[in-house]
Amino acid sequence: MPSGFGYLTSLRNVEIGPFSDYSVIEFDWAGLASSSTLRHMSLRGMPDMKSLPHQLQDLTTITSLSLRDFGAIEALPDWLGNLASLDELILFGCEKLEYLPSMAAMERLKLRRLEIGNCPLLTETCTPQSGSEWPKISNIQELEID
Numbered sequence: 597m598p599s600g601f602g603y604l605t606s607l608r609n610v611e612i613g614p615f616s617d618y619s620v621i622e623f624d625w626a627g628l629a630s631s632s633t634l635r636h637m638s639l640r641g642m643p644d645m646k647s648l649p650h651q652l653q654d655l656t657t658i659t660s661l662s663l664r665d666f667g668a669i670e671a672l673p674d675w676l677g678n679l680a681s682l683d684e685l686i687l688f689g690c691e692k693l694e695y696l697p698s699m700a701a702m703e704r705l706k707l708r709r710l711e712i713g714n715c716p717l718l719t720e721t722c723t724p725q726s727g728s729e730w731p732k733i734s735n736i737q738e739l740e741i742d
Contacts, residue, residue, distance in 0.1 A: 613640025636660040643667035653678055662686040669693050677701025683708040690715045702732040709738040
């Protein structure tokens with residue numbers, strides 16, 4: 597989109613990716629951040645990406661975030677807790693992801709639904725019996741972990 601997203605005034609859903617480290621820098625995040633109607637964001641990373649695009653933290657109107665194939669990320673950033681409207685988080689194919697944001701950040705999120713799939717380390721840390729991340733998600737109404 598050569599002219600950016602700023603002209604799409606009724607944009608509600610966006611699916612983007614796969615990203616490379618270079619394409620994240622070149623992407624028009626400002627246009628998306630200025631959209632007050634954006635609700636659903638789906639991002640597909642690359643297996644070797646080590647972090648989420650920090651520009652995501654400016655997308656404060658989204659209610660649903662899906663992150664797929666961010667294979668090298670080990671922990672989700674605390675700034676994720678600043679997405680105050682977010683009530684659904686879907687994580688899939690993040691093989692090295694082991695940690696959610698801090699307890700304080702997770703409490704700020706007020707998630708209604710969390711889905712974790714094909715994230716073996718996170719699945720292990722989110723078990724009710726002995727998972728270190730379980731206290732962060734035990735109050736979420738809809739949990740789907742496999």
